[in-house]
Amino acid sequence: MSRSALFQTPLSERARIVYLRDFLTWLYDDRSSEEELAEQLWRWFGGFPRGPLRGKWRAEIDKHLSTTRDWPWRTFQAELRAALEGLYDGIRNTEVRASQPIRFTLKTWPSKGKRQHFSLQPVLPRRRDQRDWAPVFLFDFLSDLNNLTLGAMERCARPTCRHLFIRLRAKRRLYCSKRCRNLAVLEGLTRNE
Ligand SMILES: [Zn+2]
Numbered sequence: 001m002s003r004s005a006l007f008q009t010p011l012s013e014r015a016r017i018v019y020l021r022d023f024l025t026w027l028y029d030d031r032s033s034e035e036e037l038a039e040q041l042w043r044w045f046g047g048f049p050r051g052p053l054r055g056k057w058r059a060e061i062d063k064h065l066s067t068t069r070d071w072p073w074r075t076f077q078a079e080l081r082a083a084l085e086g087l088y089d090g091i092r093n094t095e096v097r098a099s100q101p102i103r104f105t106l107k108t109w110p111s112k113g114k115r116q117h118f119s120l121q122p123v124l125p126r127r128r129d130q131r132d133w134a135p136v137f138l139f140d141f142l143s144d145l146n147n148l149t150l151g152a153m154e155r156c157a158r159p160t161c162r163h164l165f166i167r168l169r170a171k172r173r174l175y176c177s178k179r180c181r182n183l184a185v186l187e188g189l190t191r192n193e
Helices: 013-027 033-045 055-067 074-090 130-145 178-186
Strands: 104-110 116-122 153-155 164-165
Touching: 013 033, 013 074, 013 130, 013 164, 033 055, 033 074, 033 130, 074 130, 074 153, 104 153, 116 130
Parallel strands: none
Antiparallel strands: 104 116, 153 164
16 A cells, blocks of 8 residues: 555545555465565555655665564564454453553644644554564554444454455455365355355
């Protein structure tokens, strides 16, 4: 997603859904290297476009990459995944809380029409420790999930997958991917969807 789409005020529901989907794609990515995972997450967080980056944008990503090079990225990804799945599974349990409190600021943000909007933003941690950053990434994701219908995010119906996925269209989907849908048919779980 491009930064301009991310900072439209108010953010369109479509833009939020694409942003949510991109995070879940990252969360379940088991093919990319740790370096690639780092680059992708910082790009997502900053709302950078896909493809090659130049100038200021490249420099900003490189700054994040150099200070978080020693993070255990694969483990960090698994921890974020467990945290989000735990929140989702406990959604009807009012006792479930984010494990770490998040500090935030309420600011104002001008739109193109010069109208001012409320803007809730997390206070970024000073320390470059991934444990401090985990709640920030989750907060970002959950802020965009806020107020969407429950059907917008579901777990894949294939028992051996169970990945969380975002529905881009109104039509109900049982599986996170075509691959899972096809495997489910082979496994006799469903005839069609
Ligand atoms: Zn699946």
